[in-house]
Amino acid sequence: MSTQARASHILVKTEDQANQIMKRLADGEExxxxxxxxxxxxxxxxxxxxxxxxxxxxxxxxxxIAFEEQVGKVVGPVKTQFGYHVIKVTGRK
Known part of the structure; x- marks a missing residue:
């Protein structure tokens, strides 16, 4: 079986919104x-x-991000065709 990753994310429309979310998380919000x-x-x-x-x-x-960052790390903003993501890698197996 190939490697699998597990991740959570927060998707927003703008880089500014993603940066605000990163600040909230850095300030201790869950x-x-x-x-x-x-x-x-x-x-x-x-x-x-x-x-x-x-x-x-x-x-x-x-x-x-999901396959290369360490588990538990929060990364963002990450731009895709869908918008801006704040990504938390939660597992890999």
Whole structure:
């Protein structure tokens, strides 16, 4: 079986919004609560959790973070065709 990653994210329209979310997280707000409040992705209702996924299932910019950053790290803003993401890598197997 190939490597899988698990990640949560918060999707917003602008880089400025993503930077504001990074500041909220740096100030100690919980990722899942911020995702529920601000994410425009349907996954926001689950605190941003996207579950497990393999390579080739996400857009390249998102996938690079999910498979290369250390588990537990929050990265952003990451621009994709969908908008700006704040990404938290939550697992890899």
């Amino acid at each position: 990722f899942d609560k911020v995702a529920r409040r601000f994410s425009s992705c349907p996954s926001g209702k689950q605190g941003g959790d996207l579950g497990w996924f393999g390579k080739g299932m996400m857009v390249p910019e998102f996938e690079k």
